[in-house]
Amino acid sequence: xxxxxxxxxxxxxxxxxxxxxxxxxxxxxxxxxxxxxxxxxxxxxxxxxxxxxxxxxxxxxxxxxxxxxxxxxxxxxxxxxxxxxxxxxxxxxxxxxxxxxxxxxxxxxxxxxxxxxxxxxxxxxxxxxxxxxxxxxxxxxxxxxxxxxxxxxxxxxxxxxxxxxxxxxxxxxxxxxxxxxxxxxxxxxxxxxxxxxxxxxxxxxxxxxxxxxxxxxxxxxxxxxxxxxxxxxxxxxxxxxxxxxxxxxxxxxxxxxxxxxxxxxxxxxxxxxxxxxxxxxxxxxxxxxxxxxxxxxxxxxxxxxxxxxxxxxxxxxxxxxxxxxx
Amino acid sequence: xxxxxxxxxxxxxxxxxxxxxxxxxxxxxxxxxxxxxxxxxxxxxxxxxxxxxxxxxxxxxxxxxxxxxxxxxxxxxxxxxxxxxxxxxxxxxxxxxxxxxxxxxxxxxxxxxxxxxxxxxxxxxxxxxxxxxxxxxxxxxxxxxxxxxxxxxxxxxxxxxxxxxxxxxxxxxxxxxxxxxxxxxxxxxxxxxxxxxxxxxxxxxxxxxxxxxxxxxxxxxxxxxxxxxxxxxxxxxxxxxxxxxxxxxxxxxx
Numbered sequence: 001x002x003x004x005x006x007x008x009x010x011x012x013x014x015x016x017x018x019x020x021x022x023x024x025x026x027x028x029x030x031x032x033x034x035x036x037x038x039x040x041x042x043x044x045x046x047x048x049x050x051x052x053x054x055x056x057x058x059x060x061x062x063x064x065x066x067x068x069x070x071x072x073x074x075x076x077x078x079x080x081x082x083x084x085x086x087x088x089x090x091x092x093x094x095x096x097x098x099x100x101x102x103x104x105x106x107x108x109x110x111x112x113x114x115x116x117x118x119x120x121x122x123x124x125x126x127x128x129x130x131x132x133x134x135x136x137x138x139x140x141x142x143x144x145x146x147x148x149x150x151x152x153x154x155x156x157x158x159x160x161x162x163x164x165x166x167x168x169x170x171x172x173x174x175x176x177x178x179x180x181x182x183x184x185x186x187x188x189x190x191x192x193x194x195x196x197x198x199x200x201x202x203x204x205x206x207x208x209x210x211x212x213x214x215x216x217x218x219x220x221x222x223x224x225x226x227x228x229x230x231x232x233x234x235x236x237x238x239x240x241x242x243x244x245x246x247x248x249x250x251x252x253x254x255x256x257x258x259x260x261x262x263x264x265x266x267x268x269x270x271x272x273x274x275x276x277x278x279x280x281x282x283x284x285x286x287x288x289x290x291x292x293x294x295x296x297x298x299x300x301x302x303x304x305x306x307x308x309x310x311x312x313x314x315x316x317x318x319x320x321x322x323x324x325x326x
Numbered sequence: 327x328x329x330x331x332x333x334x335x336x337x338x339x340x341x342x343x344x345x346x347x348x349x350x351x352x353x354x355x356x357x358x359x360x361x362x363x364x365x366x367x368x369x370x371x372x373x374x375x376x377x378x379x380x381x382x383x384x385x386x387x388x389x390x391x392x393x394x395x396x397x398x399x400x401x402x403x404x405x406x407x408x409x410x411x412x413x414x415x416x417x418x419x420x421x422x423x424x425x426x427x428x429x430x431x432x433x434x435x436x437x438x439x440x441x442x443x444x445x446x447x448x449x450x451x452x453x454x455x456x457x458x459x460x461x462x463x464x465x466x467x468x469x470x471x472x473x474x475x476x477x478x479x480x481x482x483x484x485x486x487x488x489x490x491x492x493x494x495x496x497x498x499x500x501x502x503x504x505x506x507x508x509x510x511x512x513x514x515x516x517x518x519x520x521x522x523x524x525x526x527x528x529x530x531x532x533x534x535x536x537x538x539x540x541x542x543x544x545x546x547x548x549x550x551x552x553x554x555x556x557x558x559x560x561x562x563x564x565x566x567x568x569x570x571x572x573x574x575x576x577x578x579x580x
Binding site: 090 | 333
């Protein structure tokens with residue numbers, strides 16, 4: 001049985017339809033990526049799943065509990081890391097976690113141990129008595145993830161977990177996130193608009209304008225744009241093209257002084273190419289499709305194109321950050 | 327009701343209150359300024375009536391003011407929590423909205439009562455004579471009034487989204503509540519229209535109940551305006567109403 005089940009979910013705000021007939025399932029123990037540009041309906045869907053919003057129609061279940069009707073049971077089975085930090089900056093790291101443990105009614109005998117374990121897990125045990133306002137963006141995000149796991153949820157929601165982090169912290173956080181399902185026996189539901197980050201997901205659903213426009217594993221989705229491309233330079237390109245077509249049985253053509261080969265498994269093709277062409281090969285370059293290409297193909301636009309307006313200064317900062325980094 | 331959740335909401339506020347020394351100092355300074363600068367000046371203009379000096383007359387009102395400001399500030403911190411995101415951490419937890427409101431109201435109650443007790447310690451300097459029973463009475467009334475005003479502040483906070491609205495609350499709600507509570511001048515001397523507004527003000531009944539206990543022998547204009555049982559009944563009834571409205575408002579806005 002899937003741990004998250006969403007059936008024909010619709011959410012309207014006035015005459016704006018934020019989520020338009022969305023259905024999907026998430027299997028237990030996997031990392032599920034919910035992708036789409038800002039304003040596509042990702043956060044609205046999360047808010048419905050977390051029982052913070054009730055849907056206009058349709059149903060959503062977490063671990064068999066109806067999100068609209070059994071909010072207390074749903075909330076007990078989930079942990080959430082929101083886009084913007086929800087830590088109390090004027091409390092210490094440890095105090096923030098203790099607060100969480102009480103809030104989720106963690107047993108007295110377990111409380112301190114779970115808090116200590118969580119702090120150790122994110123390498124912040126030595127800083128446990130520091131006020132959170134002294135922490136960097138990456139540390140805060142990790143602390144939030146650790147906090148979200150204290151009550152042993154079945155599903156952990158991560159809403160744009162790497163937003164606003166520098167590249168090094170992002171990599172660091174990802175290494176940490178991909179270990180979560182195994183180490184903590186938890187299913188990860190994450191949203192992102194960084195297509196390259198979604199590569200770690202087992203399954204992905206791409207949402208645009210409130211509708212799911214594609215879903216599947218990253219590899220399946222990439223097939224939509226037609227596999228890998230190999231760029232090859234040889235001493236005699238015309239001769240090589242004929243040979244490649246004949247021996248490897250792939251589509252190849254010469255373009256701007258390079259041979260352009262389109263294939264499904266580019267990496268496996270390369271050794272065979274070299275064997276076939278031998279010494280005449282001057283250079284080989286493999287280009288794999290990205291999920292961004294998938295999005296571009298499906299919608300005709302880049303995922304990072306921003307729309308909508310926001311007065312919130314934090315959002316403004318985030319936008320400024322994205323402008324600098326995209 | 328989730329007692330662990332209520333406990334930890336209160337513990338958080340208390341910890342932050344103890345940490346922020348400047349908040350405590352300004353909370354104590356405000357009543358002192360009113361009592362000794364405004365009160366001492368006005369004493370020159372207002373003669374004692376029935377053995378009660380003006381400074382003694384406003385002392386219950388100054389306690390009420392201490393409670394008003396600290397309870398309102400404590401509850402309005404909900405707006406800060408919303409602004410800085412922490413409220414979401416509480417709202418997604420498996421905790422009823424009712425427990426959140428109770429937790430927040432108790433936070434305000436404890437913090438306000440502590441401050442009121444500090445101000446209360448000034449009574450010998452004003453020539454007041456309070457027995458142990460009167461002191462206990464004053465503290466009990468302060469606790470009840472603190473709860474009621476804190477709950478009222480929570481209701482207000484659920485309607486405001488950003489801290490820009492804070493000055494609106496300060497100027498259009500907190501200050502009028504203070505002046506129309508009988509703190510500085512008796513409600514019975516107010517014009518009819520203001521008398522009507524004063525009767526809607528929860529703080530009026532709190533200040534009045536304190537007058538009963540602090541200057542029980544006062545007569546004439548300096549005497550309390552209502553029956554002490556009416557005072558206590560209204561405070562408790564208003565507390566219940568505010569908690570219920572606050573819980574509902576949280577449920578809706580959540």
